[in-house]
Amino acid sequence: MSTWFIVAQIFGVVVICFEFASYQIKDKRKYLLVNGIGSGIWALMFVAMGLATSMSTLFSLVVVAVYSSTRALVFWWIFKKDSKKRRLAGKIFLGFMIVVALSAGIFVITGIEYREVRILQSVALVFALGFVIGQYLPGKHPVRITVFFYAIMLFLTQTPLNIVEGNGIERWNIMGMLIEASKMASVVVFYVLLVRKSHLAKKLKIIKEQVACEMNKIDLCSNIEQIAAIIPVEKIEKLAAKMVRLELSLIDKSELTDARTIEQKTQAVTDDLNTVHDIKILLEKIMKLKLQKLDGRRKALQEAMADVIKPNASSVI
Numbered sequence: 001m002s003t004w005f006i007v008a009q010i011f012g013v014v015v016i017c018f019e020f021a022s023y024q025i026k027d028k029r030k031y032l033l034v035n036g037i038g039s040g041i042w043a044l045m046f047v048a049m050g051l052a053t054s055m056s057t058l059f060s061l062v063v064v065a066v067y068s069s070t071r072a073l074v075f076w077w078i079f080k081k082d083s084k085k086r087r088l089a090g091k092i093f094l095g096f097m098i099v100v101a102l103s104a105g106i107f108v109i110t111g112i113e114y115r116e117v118r119i120l121q122s123v124a125l126v127f128a129l130g131f132v133i134g135q136y137l138p139g140k141h142p143v144r145i146t147v148f149f150y151a152i153m154l155f156l157t158q159t160p161l162n163i164v165e166g167n168g169i170e171r172w173n174i175m176g177m178l179i180e181a182s183k184m185a186s187v188v189v190f191y192v193l194l195v196r197k198s199h200l201a202k203k204l205k206i207i208k209e210q211v212a213c214e215m216n217k218i219d220l221c222s223n224i225e226q227i228a229a230i231i232p233v234e235k236i237e238k239l240a241a242k243m244v245r246l247e248l249s250l251i252d253k254s255e256l257t258d259a260r261t262i263e264q265k266t267q268a269v270t271d272d273l274n275t276v277h278d279i280k281i282l283l284e285k286i287m288k289l290k291l292q293k294l295d296g297r298r299k300a301l302q303e304a305m306a307d308v309i310k311p312n313a314s315s316v317i
Contacts, residue, residue: 002052002136004048004051004052005048005049005052005053006075007047007048008045008048008049008052008175009175011041011042011045011048012045012175012179014038014041014177015038015045015179016044016178016179017308018034018035018037018041019035019179019182019183019184019186020039020182020183020185021034021186022034022035022038022186023144023147023183023186023187023190023253024189024190025251026140026254026255027254027257028079028138028140028143029079029080030254032072032075032076032079032135032282033071033072033076034071035072035135035193036069036071036072036073036076036106037069039065039066039068039069039072040063040065040066040069041067041180042068043062043066043269044067044145045060045065045175047056047062048060049302052177052278060108062173067097067100067101068102071097071132071135072129073134074093075090075093075135075136078090078093094132094133094136097132098129098132098133099127101128101129102129103123105121105128106125106231107123108121109121109122109125111265120153120156120157121157123153124150124154124156124157126154127146127149127150127152128150128153130150131143131146131147131150133145133146136146144190144191147183148183148184148187149263151180151181151183151184151187152180152184154175154176155180155181155184158172158173158174158176158177158180159172159177160172166296184201197250197252200246200249200250203246204243204246204247204250205240207242207243207246208243208273209234211239211240211243211275212238214231214232214236214239214273215236215275217230217231218231218316220292224282224285224289225289227282227286228286228289228290233275233279233282233283233286234283236279237276237279237280237283240272240275240276240279241276243272243275244269244272244273244276245274247269248269249268251265261267
């Protein structure tokens with residue numbers, strides 16, 4: 001095991017970290033930047049592997065990694081501003097990238113000897129083109145859906161299903177498989193968190209409706225004694241605290257991209273805090289009412305005890 005081979009494995013681990021992290025990023029430009037840097041390190045991994053084995057066999061993979069890094073970083077630059085010129089430049093660059101990928105893919109596939117491998121690589125080429133387009137399309141879903149299926153095909157091409165050397169000697173590209181597995185895992189984690197967020201949003205909506213219903217009941221009451229008698233204010237307080245906690249947990253920093261969105265999120269939290277403040281004031285009033293009642297009962301008890309003690313004292317005299 002040479003030094004360059006070990007260096008290549010270290011680069012591979014770094015690539016895994018970048019690939020996993022990139023598909024957790026919702027902001028398109030940040031994703032493209034992280035993905036572009038990760039692909040650049042991916043190219044360095046292949047260079048190190050070439051120095052450890054044979055650069056001639058890995059040169060095509062270095063080109064693919066550089067192509068991937070260049071594509072992501074150029075898209076990152078194009079999406080910096082939304083203008084007609086940049087949109088046109090993006091479409092031209094996208095078309096050029098598709099032509100390059102399609103030409104290179106067809107050239108490689110036609111030179112493959114085994115029919116099964118040609119079929120596998122043809123399917124992989126279709127998903128590769130889909131991923132190139134997915135990186136350009138707006139929104140967070142196209143790139144993740146296309147990369148998931150593309151990663152599956154690349155995962156398969158790292159196995160002996162595709163890699164055949166010499167006289168039928170088969171090998172596994174373990175690091176390549178781990179890199180593609182990290183992409184698939186990252187996409188799965190992303191959607192699990194997205195579904196969880198959707199579930200919490202529905203839960204928050206239900207809690208808000210419950211709190212609003214109870215607050216309406218409070219508004220219909222004529223005095224604090226009636227509120228204390230029929231409204232479970234302590235229960236509403238717990239619901240309101242949970243409401244604020246969920247509201248804060250659902251705020252996604254990546255969505256705070258403009259003043260309007262920030263204002264909406266801030267207003268939602270402010271409304272919740274105002275509700276909590278109103279409930280707190282009600283609780284304080286109810287506590288004062290209960291203390292007044294206790295104080296009244298204590299005084300009444302003292303007076304009753306005094307009335308009992310006075311006759312006894314007279315009889316003793």
